[in-house]
Amino acid sequence: MDTAEEADICRVCRSEGTPDKPLYHPCVCTGSIKFIHQECLVQWLKHSRKEYCELCKHRFAFTPSNISQLMSEAY
Ligand SMILES: [Zn+2]
Ligand SMILES: [Zn+2]
Numbered sequence: 001m002d003t004a005e006e007a008d009i010c011r012v013c014r015s016e017g018t019p020d021k022p023l024y025h026p027c028v029c030t031g032s033i034k035f036i037h038q039e040c041l042v043q044w045l046k047h048s049r050k051e052y053c054e055l056c057k058h059r060f061a062f063t064p065s066n067i068s069q070l071m072s073e074a075y
Contacts, residue, residue, distance in 0.1 A: 012040035
């Protein structure tokens with residue numbers, strides 16, 4: 001599945017970052033699962049109802065108010 005390119009990709013949707021949807025590194029995971037789109041992270045947070053990474057247990061580096069705002073906009 002992997003190509004020769006080692007571009008940074010989102011761990012959720014496997015897409016690269018774009019100017020519209022830049023990749024974030026909100027926790028301390030490393031390697032191929034390091035990056036995630038803010039949009040994908042918000043979706044994940046909505047489903048998991050967690051504010052921390054279940055892999056590294058690091059609390060995501062988004063402010064709660066920012067997350068609630070994004071979540072309320074999504075609803
Ligand atoms: Zn994504
Ligand atoms: Zn993590």
